[in-house]
Every structure is written in C-alpha cells, then in structure tokens.
Amino acid sequence: xxxxxxxxxxxxxxxxxxxxxxxxxxxxxxxxxxxxxxxxxxxxxxxxxxxxxxxxxxxxxxxxxxxxxxxxxxxxxxxxxxxxxxxxxxxxxxxxxxxxxxxxxxxxxxxxxxxxxxxxxxxxxxx
Amino acid sequence: xxxxxxxxxxxxxxxxxxxxxxxxxxxxxxxxxxxxxxxxxxxxxxxxxxxxxxxxxxxxxxxxxxxxxxxxxxxxxxxxxxxxxxxxxxxxxxxxxxxxxxxxxxxxxxxxxxxxxxxxxxxxxxxxxxxxxxxxxxxxxxxxxxxxxxxxxxxxxxxxxxxxxxxxxxxxxxxxxxxxxxxxxxxxxxxxxxxxxxxxxxxxxxxxxxxxxx
Numbered sequence: 001x002x003x004x005x006x007x008x009x010x011x012x013x014x015x016x017x018x019x020x021x022x023x024x025x026x027x028x029x030x031x032x033x034x035x036x037x038x039x040x041x042x043x044x045x046x047x048x049x050x051x052x053x054x055x056x057x058x059x060x061x062x063x064x065x066x067x068x069x070x071x072x073x074x075x076x077x078x079x080x081x082x083x084x085x086x087x088x089x090x091x092x093x094x095x096x097x098x099x100x101x102x103x104x105x106x107x108x109x110x111x112x113x114x115x116x117x118x119x120x121x122x123x124x125x126x127x
Numbered sequence: 128x129x130x131x132x133x134x135x136x137x138x139x140x141x142x143x144x145x146x147x148x149x150x151x152x153x154x155x156x157x158x159x160x161x162x163x164x165x166x167x168x169x170x171x172x173x174x175x176x177x178x179x180x181x182x183x184x185x186x187x188x189x190x191x192x193x194x195x196x197x198x199x200x201x202x203x204x205x206x207x208x209x210x211x212x213x214x215x216x217x218x219x220x221x222x223x224x225x226x227x228x229x230x231x232x233x234x235x236x237x238x239x240x241x242x243x244x245x246x247x248x249x250x251x252x253x254x255x256x257x258x259x260x261x262x263x264x265x266x267x268x269x270x271x272x273x274x275x276x277x278x279x280x281x282x283x284x285x286x287x288x289x290x291x292x293x294x295x296x297x298x299x300x301x302x303x304x305x306x307x308x309x310x311x312x313x314x315x316x317x318x319x320x321x322x323x324x325x326x327x328x329x330x331x332x333x334x335x336x337x338x339x340x341x
Binding site: 001002003004005006007008009011012013014015016017018019020022023024025026028029031032033035036039042043046047049050051053056057060061063064065067068069070071072073074075076078079080081082083085091092093094 | 141144145148149152155156159160162163168171172175178179182185186188189190191193194197198201202205206209210212213214216217219226227228229230231232234235236238239240242243246247250251254255257258259260261266267271272275276279280283284287290291294295297298301302
C-alpha cells in the first residue's frame with residue numbers, strides 16, 4: 001500500500017479536528033474534536049510503525065499509551081466541564097471570559113455597566 | 128506452494144487492501160466532517176462512533192489487530208459513552224441547537240483549510256515513492272503486541288497505570304460537590320436528621336458511621 005494513503009487520511013482527520021476545536025461552542029463538542037485529532041496521530045503512528053517494521057514496535061506501543069492517556073484526558077475534561085456547568089449554568093466555551101482583558105484594563109469597569117453584578121456572580125462562582 | 132503463498136497474504140489481495148482502505152477512509156472522513164458540523168449534539172457523538180470505528184478498520188487493514196480491538200473497546204465502548212453522559216448531564220438540547228458553532232467558524236475554516244493544504248502537500252511530496260509492505264506475518268497481532276509491551280515497554284506501562292489511577296482520583300475529587308470534606312458532614316445531609324422524627328436515629332447512625340470511617 002502506498003504510504004501516502006494513511007498519511008493523507010491522518011492529515012485530513014487532523015484538520016477536521018482542528019476546525020472542530022476552533023469552531024465549536026459547546027465544550028463537549030470541543031472534546032470530541034480533540035479525540036479526532038488524537039486519532040489522526042494514532043493512525044500516523046501505526047502506519048509508520050508498519051512501514052518501518054520496527055523490532056521494538058515503538059509506534060504501536062505509543063499508540064496504546066496515547067489511547068490510555070486520551071481516556072484519562074476525557075475523564076478529567078468531562079469532570080471539569082460538569083463543574084463549570086454546575087457553577088455557570090452553561091458549558092459554552094466562548095462565554096467563559098473571566099480572565100479576558102477588556103479595553104480599559106482588567107480592573108476598570110467594563111463597557112456594560114453591569115460589572116458589579118458580574119463580579120458578584122464571579123465571587124459566588126469561585127466561592 | 129500456491130496455498131502457502133496465499134496463507135501469507137490476508138484474505139484480500141494487495142490491490143484489494145488499497146481499495147478497502149480508500150473506501151473506509153472516505154467513510155471515516157465523511158463521518159468526521161458530519162461530527163464537527165452537525166447542529167444536533169447527540170448526533171455528533173453518534174457520528175463520532177462511525178469515524179472511530181472506521182479508523183479501527185483501517186488499523187485492521189494495516190495488520191495492527193490488537194490496536195484495532197483496543198480502539199473498538201476503549202473509544203467506541205467507553206469514550207463515546209462518557210461523551211454521551213456528559214452531553215446529557217449538561218442538559219444538551221436533543222433537537223437542533225442553532226448556536227452549536229461559534230461566530231468565528233469562517234476563521235476556523237480558513238485555518239483548517241490552510242493547515243490541510245500545506246500538510247497534504249508536504250506529506251505527498253515527502254512520501255511519493257514509499258510503499259508499505261503488508262506481506263509476511265502480521266506485525267500487530269496480540270502475541271507480538273504482548274511481547275513487545277511486556278518485554279521492552281514495561282516501565283512506561285506501569286507509569287501509565289499510575290497516571291490512570293491519578294486521573295481517576297482527580298475526576299472523583301473534581302466531580303464531588305463542594306464542601307464535602309471527609310469527616311465534615313454537609314448541611315444538606317444533616318438536615319433530615321435535624322428535622323427529627325423517625326429519620327433522626329438512622330441519620331445519626333449514618334453520621335456516626337461516616338465519622339468512624341474517616
């Protein structure tokens with residue numbers, strides 16, 4: 001088999017995952033896109049391991065390790081997303097803007113005027 | 128002699144392996160595109176199953192059997208179920224949700240297209256004349272994988288098990304309700320005991336048992 005087939009498939013999967021990470025709003029959909037990117041890397045590792053006929057089979061061992069680490073990552077990530085959802089009532093990534101700097105600096109009142117209530121909500125959420 | 132030659136091949140000829148790889152690759156790519164573009168959140172998880180299952184078939188075609196079955200078990204079996212649980216626990220809407228994509232999707236599309244174009248160009252240019260030799264014994268059978276994993280990669284394997292344990296404990300600690308320190312009973316748990324009646328004795332016994340444990 002031509003080596004370009006699995007390599008190009010992995011590249012396209014990685015790009016699709018990249019689009020999903022950048023374009024999705026729900027945090028769980030972002031996690032799904034991260035899974036797609038990790039799987040693209042796994043396909044590359046397996047294809048190059050089979051091509052090189054490695055005696056240590058480093059590619060396949062690394063693939064197994066990446067699968068286990070991805071399982072750990074999805075568990076921790078979902079726990080964090082659930083905690084954010086419990087504190088905020090939504091898991092949208094682009095609404096979590098607490099650490100974003102406004103144009104007036106981080107301590108100046110924002111342009112909306114409702115900053116004090118926002119800050120109280122933040123204090124409740126972090127307490 | 129012909130039988131021995133046929134036995135070293137898989138059940139597909141080399142051209143058949145290529146055709147099957149291309150067909151399954153097209154299905155995988157289509158499922159991945161639907162996963163990142165659909166507006167129904169549960170359907171995204173279900174199309175992710177198709178994409179990951181297609182990748183498992185690609186591993187099988189690359190003679191890495193063990194990885195294929197691990198992929199089916201862990202990704203299709205547990206990760207997607209975890210994602211579905213996460214979608215339901217965050218009360219994801221079942222129908223179409225119009226705000227599934229954020230406002231910068233065109234920027235994201237441009238970045239992904241540029242990345243795909245440049246990487247495809249580099250990869251095709253670099254591996255134009257290389258071929259994978261899939262003949263001979265399978266390189267990823269369970270026997271081979273077990274031998275290399277427990278002969279050469281034992282130490283990373285054990286370290287990985289410690290990491291999984293740490294991730295498990297971390298997920299438990301993160302997903303507990305706040306204020307539940309061990310030995311300190313939260314107010315919501317003591318409320319039925321304080322309200323008295325028949326529940327008080329059992330609540331107190333529960334509380335003393337919990338304090339005895341800690």
